Amino acid sequence: MESFIEEVVATVLKQNDDVTNTLFIVPSRRAGNMVRSALSQKLNKTIFAPEIFSIEEFIAHISGLRAIDATEQLFTLFKVYQEKTPKVNQESFAVFYGWAQTVLHDFNEIDRYLVSHKEFFDYLSAVQEINHWSSENNQTDIIKRYLDFWETLPVLYKAFCTKLEKQGKGHQGIIYRKAADDVEFYIENNKDKQHIFIGFNALNTSEQHIIQALLSAGNTSVFWDAEEWFMKNKKHEASYFLRAYKKEWKYYQTNPFLAVSNNYPVQKNIRSIAVTQDIEQAKLVGQLLQQYTSSKELRNTAVILNDERLLIPILNALPDHIKKVNITMGVPLGQTPTAALFDQLFLLHTHVSQRGYYYKQVVAILQHQAVGKLLGSNLERIKKTIASQNYVYFSEKEIKTMILQNTESDIVASLFTSWDDNPNNAIKLCLTFIQGLKESLLHSDHKEALALEYLFGFYKVFNQLKNLNDTYAFIEDVATLRRFYMDVIGSHTLDLRGDPYEGLQIMGVLESRLLDFKNIIMTSVNEGVIPAGKSTNSYIPYDLKLTYKLPTFREKDAVYAYHFYRLLHRANNVDFIYTTSSQGIGSTEKSRFILQMEIEGPHDLASSVATSSFQVAPYTENTILKTPEIISRLREIVQSGLSPSSLTTYIRNPIDFYYKYVLRIKEREDVEETVAANTMGTIVHNTLEELYKPYVNVKLTAQIIEGMILKIDAEVRNQFATEYGLTQIAQGKNLIIYQVVCRYVENYLQLQLSSLKSGDTIVVRGLESNLNVSFKKEINFKGKVDLVEERNGDIRIIDYKTGKVESRHLSPANWEDLLDDTGKYEKAFQVLMYAYMMHKKTPLALPISAGIISFKNLKSGFMPFKKDKSTDITEETLSSFSEILDQLIAEILNPDIPFAQPT
Template sequence: MKNFEYYTLSLSANVIEEIIDYILKNYSIEEFNKVCIIFGGKRPSIIFKKHLSLRLQRNILPPKIFSVEEFIYYIVSKHKHLHFVSDIEIIYLLYKILVDIQTFHNKFSSFIDFIPWGYEIYSFLEEMILESIKPQQLMNLTEESLFGVEVPPSIKDIVKNISDIYTKFYDYLVEQKLFTRGLCYKLASEYSSELKLEEFDKIIIVTPFYLHKTELNMISNLIKNNKVVIFFQGDQTDWKQLENIANYFKISIKCQNEDVIPRNVYFYSVSDTVSETNCVYNILKNLNCNELDKTVVVLPLDETATLLLNSLPDNVKDYNLVCGYPLKRNVIVSLLKTIFDLQVTKKENRYYTKYYIEMIKNPLIRNISFSGLPVSEENILQATSIIFNCIEEVLLGKVEDNKISKSNFVSLKDIQKSKVLFDHIHYMLSKCELKIKIEDIAKIIEIFHKKFFLQWEKVTTVKKCCECLKETLNFLLSNSSIEKNMLNLYSINKLFEIIDELENLSFADEKLSKEEIFKFFFIQVDRTKLSFTGSPVKGLQILGFYETRNLNFDNVIICDINEGVLPHLEQKSVLVPYIFLTQVGINRIEIEEELQRYHFMRLVLSAKNVYLIYIESDEKEKSRFVEKIIWDIQKKQKSLSLNNIYFCYFPVSFKIKKREVKKTKDVVEYLKNFCYSATAIDTYLTCPLKFHYAYVLGLEEQEVLTDEPEGKEIGEFIHSLLEESFKVFLLTEGYRHQRPKIDDEFKKKFFSLFEQRFDSTLAKRYKAEAFLVKKVMKFYLEQFLFFEQQRIQKDQVEQILMLEQNYEEKILINNKQIFFKYRIDRVDKLQDGSLLVIDYKTGYVPQMSKNFKIDTLSYRNIKKQIKSFQLPLYVDIIQKKLGCENVDAMFYSIKEPDKPYRLFKDTKCQKEEIMNIVYSSLSYIIEEILNPEIPFYEDTEEPQNCEICSFKYLCR
């Protein structure tokens, strides 16, 4: 067929310069408009125009330049007016066709469920039309045996269904004058048979490599009626796709042999993305401005872009980023997701508190400036943050409101009517000297609820959802500085594009559930990536892998060149067995692998310096492309050693010295006046650094509302219930003493109170789980009362002297007055006159060593032997306050009431000996706490304590 002009260039050649040479040699500037150039993508045209202008030293009207797709559409538009519809409209059309022919009916239950399948089917249909595969070809294959194995009936059904869909789908598109990419390629291959493009004297096709069957047919037709020039790059003996083209056109695509090894190649083995970007930083910082203009950083993985942009050295003034950043990662999308979650989880008029708190903690919400209020913008921003902080504190129960605190679901009206909340907000604002009227506070909360909650309740169609989206985004644009962040601005623009597309859908007015609408929106968001604009001809170029086609750079830096990333291979069709495609001549995985290898080799062979950066770990290995270059170098050098390989890992040193915090004079002074408790001393025994975080810095874990029962809440509930229930036996002035007795009447009142309190507190907190929580708690409490009655009889309990009693005192330790406070759960008086201090436990019960003995006082020995100072300190304070020497104490487990732990009875040592050792140990611990030379240090001897510690992340 060789009746066209063609040239073969080496992979290292600069194809753009070669084409410029060809044009300048054959055409005058005035004739440029008679030349048509077709590149694989859009970016080479910009570089071509720049280089042509530089060569001519003037601005000129360049030749007409197309990308392949633009040229295809140009041909089709000569016959038909092109009207494209969105992909999602195409998927909906497929859905209606499938419903009509009643196929794949068991694969999906609604259009929303069908969407992922729709994209798969659409992709496969487009593959068929691009490769000129007729439905009958697939049908014929089902009648044969493949490799001696008969085709299963299920596969035959799928192929038949696909064939039916293919015919109906493309017939409908042609009838409605709608177009897809595949249909345009098919039409272009047909229309080109008689097409003479008289407006062009020459059509130059640049470096075709893999060509669809429709493309091959189109080029063949163009050659018959037009003057066509093709520039090939590479040798057909090295590349199967070039061999296929050569065989099709009956030509020889061969070039002079060239080295398969880049000129200067450097290998960087790194541990992770952070060390990878650090490598890029170190490479770039040594390049001057002119060198940066000729440098590209290639990012096969979009995820690396954000970290890289934040790691560019100061000498990089100009850069152009062209790679896809996932839209779903933006904070605006995160806000929209929370809005959707709130609507989907709403029960009647009550919103899930967890998502409500998530909403008011979003940084975009915190920075809203509610306009129209008689307050300065600076003050309103500060006030907004305080208002939302106060709402969070009340919802979490830090400031108690019976109606809205610690409830899993909350009503907007209850929030807006909460006197406790408004009093708390007013108090906090006054502390910050912000004078804002209660009416204005109410207005802020009302606007917030209207814009982010109430308007969304009316969403029943895609169009209504789009209206709410526009309203929300416009509100953020008008009342915040969201547009000042480049990423936010790009994200908002892209979201408006998605909204415009969705509200013009043919089914935008159809009623759907909120869940379906929101899921549908996020399917679109998940498929969307942002592209950032910049100067494509100046500064550092940061490009996706395929953006480098036909471009040459002096310095090429390729990141993430790992197996699975480059080449990135995936089997696209999940509908039809892959073997069916191979039988009709399409081996997609083989094609993709060669295509990516071709562009990779062309890029690195044309560069002066190549930097290949890959992650090596247990999960990741270097790309096969890198392995091939390394092997070629080793063969050439006849040595397995490699000179230009660098292992870039962050130095790791084992933590030999434990984390510690030194005590300042102010801290020591604070500790001298601090009011200690048994819990505080026990915390120091667990870990001195934890004591520092909790009692010196006053840090506490952020309270979060969850669906799971939490120990602290359960413990507080049970303590309160037991106090109220046992009050009837309490010895108080004016009341006759009543001996404790757990009879049927007591149990009836006890569980009546339990039901009442549970329903008013924990039930609204746990909602669906409340039934199970109540049942478990009731089981343990029934068990507790049973064993409590036995214990009362066994210990011969005469009276209950006190319940939930608070005490404070000063203790003289090493000539220092130390403040202590206590909270005693209960004290029983026994028949023999002795007293028993009881401390209820709903969790872990610490116990002293039975062979209690400390030869040498040290932190470690004390911790090992004593475990907890709680019971000894309680014994001491009760002896002093009630003037009784015969006092014992016990931990009483609600979960295991049959195993109470008695301080003196369960220890072999005498009481006096125990108390002496305890007070010597207490003096030692207090002295250590107050000693400025001993820092607060990390105790890691018991790793299980570290795992459950609230401050574990501060120690890393």
Template sequence: MKSFLKEVAGEIALKFSNFKDVVLILPGKRPAVFLKNELLSLNTVTTYAPEFYSIEAFVEKLSGLTPVGDLQLLFELYEVYKKETPPGDTESFQHFSRWAKILLQDFNEIDQYLVDYNQLFAYLSSVKEINHWYVQKEKTELQKNYIRFWNSLKRYYLHFRKRLLEKQIAYQGLLYSEAYNNAKKYLEEHPEKHHIFIGFNALNSAEENLIQEFLNSGNNHILWDIDETFLADNEHDAGLFIRSYKKEWHYFKDHDFKIVSDHFKTPKNIQITGIPKTVGQAKYAGKLIEDIHRKTGNLERTAVILGNEQLLTPLLNALPSAIGPVNITYGIPLYQVPVASFFGALFHLMENTKNAGWYYKNVLHILSHALTRKLLSHKGQDYAERIIEKMRRENIVFVSQTYIKALVHESLHEICDHIFTDVGQRHVNTVIKKCISLIHQLRTRHNDNDMYLEYLYKFHELFNRILYLNTTYGSISDMASLKRVYRELLRGETVNFRGEPLKGLQIMGMLESRNLDFENVIITGVNEGILPSGKKQVSFLPFDVKMAFNLPAYKEKDAIYTYHFYRLLQRAKNIYLLYNTEPDALEGGEKSRFLLQLTTRKQPLHHVEEIIASPEISQASKKSVRIKKNPDVITRLKTIASAGFSPTSLSSYIRNPVDFYYNAVLNIKAEDAIEETITAKALGIIIHGTLEDLYKPLEGKWLRETDIVQMRKTMHPLISRHFARVYREEQWRTGKNLIGFNIVARYIQHFLTLELGRLKQGRSVKIMHIEKNLETTVDIPGSAPGAVTLKGTIDRVEEVDGIITVTDYKTGKAVQADLEIPTEEAIVNDYRYHKAFQLLSYAYLYTKNYAPENPVEAAVLSFKNLKSGYLKFGKKDGNGRNAEKTAPIDREMLTAYENNLRALVLEIFDPQIPFTEKGTDA
């Protein structure tokens, strides 16, 4: 079967014997390479080559303007914005750039579609006025500012275009509109040229008018890439645009409509495969490639189309060895290479500087980076590791530059100055130059690694570009703006692969596949939200405005994806369509509608197979971990027993003895992680600390309603103070931590309401102890230590109507059933009752230390279940709802607890009983 470009080459060869004045315009550069190869294969004599242009390059030539990047356009627009906005209303570049990118996209679309901007901006202003119109009601200042913003858009647009045209630079839309304006003049100056437009589909208005201008001049032609199936079906979106061109362009009243193929109906093997996750798709694609290579011996006619470019790296790792050359049209995104994370950590460090130095976690983050290790190494000594060890040993919270430089070799001081830059040296251009200097230092340390040298070259280019832009415009005034500009440039940069474009397996994106045909096609990510991309349009122009001015909306953008998808299938024989059966929130949705169309509107000669692929899972039996108690372990247990067992550590033994061994015996603790958002542990620390501050002054006093009223007034500053101890101030005043702050405030507010309710009911409450540390010695006859210490901190002890209540605060969820034990032994045999065990332990500690004459009860206060009030410990006399329970903790209950505690400690110390993991089969 002939490929589209082979058919095109045949048409051109029939029409022209000499290509000297032939100009070929294609959607992109890539099909031009393949078309040139097809023309070479048809020509047996030496001749002039035709001129090849991508549509972007041809439009640029016609316009006479130079396209510039989005970042430079933002700087140019910012200059216009500052001039055209009252001085008091202007925003910093950092804030401006957040919405200006959207505005640039809208300006681009307005020009691409040759919209009458006078009508559009007048219409837009009227719509916004109507939306904020109220009968006999004065507009607020906020509403007036809002209307002023919309009214200023036309002014920004006109002055921006004028500024760019004076500088002979442009955004894409301006290139197109100027190219169309210059088309007649170009045609008059080049009457000898024959222009052929090849393989286009969705044209913007400027492209439509420009191409028609060329076609109507007489010497020019257009060749479409469309299948009869889609052209004849008025309901099929794959032919949406080309059908309208065939119907509406006057040129086709007198000229043939070429090239229309009829290949989609031909026999095809279509396999639709659902695979969990993106990495699973990559591995499955690798297996398919291996199978195709084994059957055919080569992969010259095989392409892998990635629906999501993030699949590239896992796909490269999944490619089988010895499959011959591979051509990759994608590049590795620059933000994914290690150098990017180094500079990201560096900017984060610079942004978060205090007068006392740098917060230790930020310092550990940058020092732990592999590139920092390279930079701070001298004659085999890793000075970064040396600094880390000393910081941990000395428990340094804030680190100064002086502290760091004192620990490294003198030859590394300049590098330390670049990484740990004092506040006084934070001028943006100075920081950029320091980054460039660090790149030079890294280059000397990676001069034997070609890949790293390529990465470093890209970053050297990137920082020099930022330096040039800021020297020219001066709009980057602080670290936050610099970081935003850096990220903006980083997102658009790639490290490209080098290879032979015409040989071997082709790996590309959907747009790169335009005009190309393959016998074997593998497409990944065929999910809604990816293919097609779905409703992801960000614009200042409302949907109704777009409709009124014939600007593209969701339907048109979906139709573009539909065309590309089905065009790939037209001439293919073996098609493998992979979709994710378990998409994440950001990885598309259910399987694409394209797959449903292939099955519900199946062509007679298409063999469609649907399968679900899942990884093979071996059923390996997991044996439980058993750790014997050697003499060293017993010695360590004696040390722990002497220092004191806590109710929490004993609970961990009841839950899983192996965890107790790791945590208590080996003292293996999880390293502190950087907590960007509030954790459950931090929430508990803050609530406990705040309540301690509120109630500590009331120890030994009867609680009054006026005390609660006063607490409500002072609680917020106290909560703030405890948040500041856990998190730096700027971290908890925004985002999820601010939500966490409000949650804590709400918990404590509800708790105080509960307290006030008790007092209003006439209950007498005396605060006896707050956060009381207690310990006692328990004789364990027959055990290795002979006696152990039990210790713990009781959150609160109070006397309520003559009854002593030992209270434990729980920031997690607790219910009454957690605290009602069926038997005394359940607290040490069943982890479900670990809260009851801890509560009884605190009651035991209190009675051992104070021997109270009053009755003693114990209760849990669950902040996630405050509506249930104080959840009291109790022992049930049976099962079911009608079982009665005893709440007071009497001498008999404490004796039973003590006996169970002795049995538990004897088990811990018994050398014949290993620490055995619970929850697995032996």
């Protein structure tokens, strides 16, 4: 089956095979390329190539004006706004920016549809006055300013249009209105030209006026890609515009309507496929493309993206056999990896606090792939420094010094130069970084063409921002610059070069205009995506749009309906993919267009649900066999010394013991934004050690304890400075934790003071005592006892705990309970082991007691190990515990018992 373009070209050449003086006008440049290709294939002689215009190019050709982009329009409008608005009523560029884009859109609509601007703005202003009770005598300032805004709009419009036309420029609406005004002059000067319009659908008033004027001149033909199936159905939105033109245009009262085909009812294979997530659409597209293997099949295959964000995932999911791809839509600049870097930069510099740069934002920039390549192996060194020194906030000097100490990269350091809320500084520093990164990429061993292409896109964006701000100087702060930057990159794309005549074709819906493919794969066919729904970017009320025949959501739905169904006219195989993920009201629904096809016919749609293929692995117990190498490592561990915490780790979970002690895998060191529990415990221990240190083997008195209490604040601050850093405890949760530590220490010392005042005698006999003892041949124990005190002649071995411990955790019913893998009695195990090691090192005068001081349960005081209601640790107690230790270590060293996850 021939494509529509081929049919039209054949018809034109049959009438006149010399098309040198013919102008072909098509909806898009891509369609123009296909017309050129069809002409080259069907011409039998050599001629000068005819002119081929997209509709926008043709309109600009008639008007003689040069189109300007949205950014320049915005700056020009603000200049006009300043000139026409009294200074006392002027808003900043940041505020203006919030409403100006919508106003520009409305100006564009008014002009393209040839609406009388004076009449229209008078009507609009009157509507707003009615809506806001203008007849009220006590109007507020807000209402007055609001009404003034609507009265100012026609002044702004006229001045804006005049300013652009004097420069030979215009936005799309001005260009269209000027072309409509000048079309008679154009016709008079181009009588020898034949005009061929191909494949149009929804025309604005300017386009209709121009085409009808050319039709009346007698040197023009219009070929509509219409289908009889839809033209006969007077309610179908796919033919909404074409039926109107056929009925309303005077030309068609005496001339045929070209061309109406009957291809849509021809048998087609159409499927609708549901997936759960967006990324699954990309994977499914890759699978569907596996069936098209030949170059001819791929040339006749198109992937249509309703949501352009899927472009990069789909490119990554393409099958290996697809070597050639042509992407008509281009890659949105905001979706490139480089965009994430500049997003992080703006985030860093717009959210900088008085304390400096937040470490997570700093690390996010350093870890970006572009910056990471500049830092190389130095990146991990810098991250370790940040974690080890517990930086939560950096000054500019601190972060730049850290970077320059680890690398000579001035480029990376420049990222953290303060922008001082100055947009000129921000743009300049971004351009400097882009230039430095470009030089680095050019001189690297592995040339990265795509990364350079991305970088060039951002170079153009920041250069444009620089030139506009140098000319107009309207952007006053970085927050406004960021807003503006986000809009600019949202409209910029990177055009990837490809062959429009070879390979797989990937495009958006609008880029598919006038193109025909045998195989269609369309993604994101969801309600709210296609059609887009009722959202409108306009200040013009709905009833006013109806009055002046401006497009509403109904017309926009009809536009998308035509494009959707037109793709099916000559297709053989069609796959519609939609998602069922919940992202908003209606977003889980397949498009109404699919539902219409299922109800209206003439095709039967096959429906299915695609799910990711996966296999559930059978559950296997997590066990690690003890190889000779592991046994060798275990012997090293027991020779160097087993600590109470290592043994309780094994009791609780042997797998954890294996990772931590056998493999020596350390926990990742991270920055502590809030003081961690283990850090808090260390500070409490160290504070008490420093306070008690001068009084070892000294009989404590109330005066000594009172003196310690006076030193608490200074010592806690000293320990925070050592373990965490003082700069991070001035406010927030850390300040609360600082106060809690002080309160813990004071409450404990107050408890000691109360005991002394009640007549107890207390002598500190040991403080943070390091123990290393031999258990058996080549088996050693090690540990550190927090406090050994002699109270009223009895020895107490004390272990501090900042967490909550209760006396029941120290009272096992049976000795085997100490090996309970729930960890219920691990505190009892620890204090018994401290007692065992101390007695082993220097025999103690038994009985003694050993227990816990829990700072979260201080009212319970000293909680001793208790067995059979006795708190005495005797020779018999230590002998029984020795048997438990012997059993435990024998299990650890037994090659036949693997490390296993507790059940």
